[in-house]
Amino acid sequence: MRFTLILIASAFFLSAKCQSFQLNFDFSNAAQTLRWVTSPDADEIELKKLLELPSTKALQKKLRTDSVTMRQALLSVHDSSLYKPEYARFGYRLVAARANDLGRFLTEIKEREDSLRFEVEKALAHFVPKGTSLPVTVTLLLGGNSSGFTLGGDNIFYVGLQQYKNDFIGIRETCKHELFHNIQRLYRDHFSYSDQLDQHDKTGYAYLHFMLVHLFQEGSAEYVADLRKVTDPNALYVREARNQAAVNDYRSEEVFYLISKMLYEATKFPDQTKQGPLYSILFDWNWNNPGYYAGYVMVKALCAEYGDNRLMEYLQKDPSEFVYDYIQLTKKHPEKYPFAFTEEFETIVNELREELKKLPAQK
Numbered sequence: 611m612r613f614t615l616i617l618i619a620s621a622f623f624l625s626a627k628c629q630s631f632q633l634n635f636d637f638s639n640a641a642q643t644l645r646w647v648t649s650p651d652a653d654e655i656e657l658k659k660l661l662e663l664p665s666t667k668a669l670q671k672k673l674r675t676d677s678v679t680m681r682q683a684l685l686s687v688h689d690s691s692l693y694k695p696e697y698a699r700f701g702y703r704l705v706a707a708r709a710n711d712l713g714r715f716l717t718e719i720k721e722r723e724d725s726l727r728f729e730v731e732k733a734l735a736h737f738v739p740k741g742t743s744l745p746v747t748v749t750l751l752l753g754g755n756s757s758g759f760t761l762g763g764d765n766i767f768y769v770g771l772q773q774y775k776n777d778f779i780g781i782r783e784t785c786k787h788e789l790f791h792n793i794q795r796l797y798r799d800h801f802s803y804s805d806q807l808d809q810h811d812k813t814g815y816a817y818l819h820f821m822l823v824h825l826f827q828e829g830s831a832e833y834v835a836d837l838r839k840v841t842d843p844n845a846l847y848v849r850e851a852r853n854q855a856a857v858n859d860y861r862s863e864e865v866f867y868l869i870s871k872m873l874y875e876a877t878k879f880p881d882q883t884k885q886g887p888l889y890s891i892l893f894d895w896n897w898n899n900p901g902y903y904a905g906y907v908m909v910k911a912l913c914a915e916y917g918d919n920r921l922m923e924y925l926q927k928d929p930s931e932f933v934y935d936y937i938q939l940t941k942k943h944p945e946k947y948p949f950a951f952t953e954e955f956e957t958i959v960n961e962l963r964e965e966l967k968k969l970p971a972q973k
């Protein structure tokens with residue numbers, strides 16, 4: 611009996627391992643940057659070691675700078691006569707000022723690495739398609755001004771440690787959010803239709819499709835890594851992120867109206883549309899992320915009505931289906947789900963769905 615149990619347990623463990631991801635952490639940039647800023651006597655060899663790390667090169671790319679400028683910014687930490695205002699964006703002075711604090715935080719993350727991996731896997735493993743193994747590296751950086759980013763590569767993302775206010779839960783939730791984006795890409799290339807529409811001179815529908823993909827991708831990642839469910843009062847990064855987006859809670863109607871109007875305009879008047887500002891207004895932190903918020907509200911409503919399995923289904927479908935279903939739901943139960951898109955928005959979504967039928971089917 612006991613032997614059978616062990617067998618079952620091992621089989622379960624092995625299958626769970628096969629289906630899930632291998633989550634690795636790369637501490638090299640954070641550790642070496644700390645070593646540099648806390649050692650006034652550090653020599654050229656230490657500096658070269660830091661500059662040549664792949665993780666440092668990634669930060670360099672994100673900051674759109676070169677290794678000569680980065681080197682000068684690092685040197686200016688120990689020699690203020692070398693300092694130029696343009697080095698502020700590297701954040702090295704702030705890292706140096708908080709070095710002890712950041713060192714403790716880095717040690718905490720290293721010590722809790724296994725529990726971090728466990729928590730993230732527990733939340734996401736069931737979304738990974740059976741038989742798929744997903745290797746992902748989380749690279750912890752010190753410097754720069756971003757809390758998290760990717761460089762287009764599917765299996766690596768970067769976390770700006772100094773932005774997290776020593777909040778371990780914040781790191782965990784960021785990992786969940788970003789890894790969910792990796793999982794989304796396992797199911798389908800959501801942007802392929804946007805590209806095809808563009809190639810067929812359906813620029814307006816291409817804009818619309820592109821934004822609906824983001825609405826789904828960000829909304830579902832927000833739903834999976836739901837900051838509203840974090841109750842720990844010491845989670846300072848989480849609290850700050852929630853405060854920043856909280857404004858959307860009392861202007862939900864306006865958020866859906868804004869998205870409706872902006873995307874209708876982009877679809878019907880593509881020649882007068884600028885994709886960069888359009889994206890930025892809907893999905894940028896500086897604009898309180900209305901697109902993230904609306905997407906979250908939509909996923910939450912559909913899962914509340916039809917169960918969490920719905921999210922699994924939407925991962926496999928084009929995001930226009932997700933938006934269509936939300937529109938239908940708000941029409942069916944307007945009291946329960948009062949935040950609706952406009953009628954003209956519904957029209958363009960239906961037109962988009964007709965356009966997509968003319969394109970070759972996706973796998």
Ligand SMILES: [Zn+2]
Nearest residue numbers: 787791828831
């Ligand atoms: Zn995201």
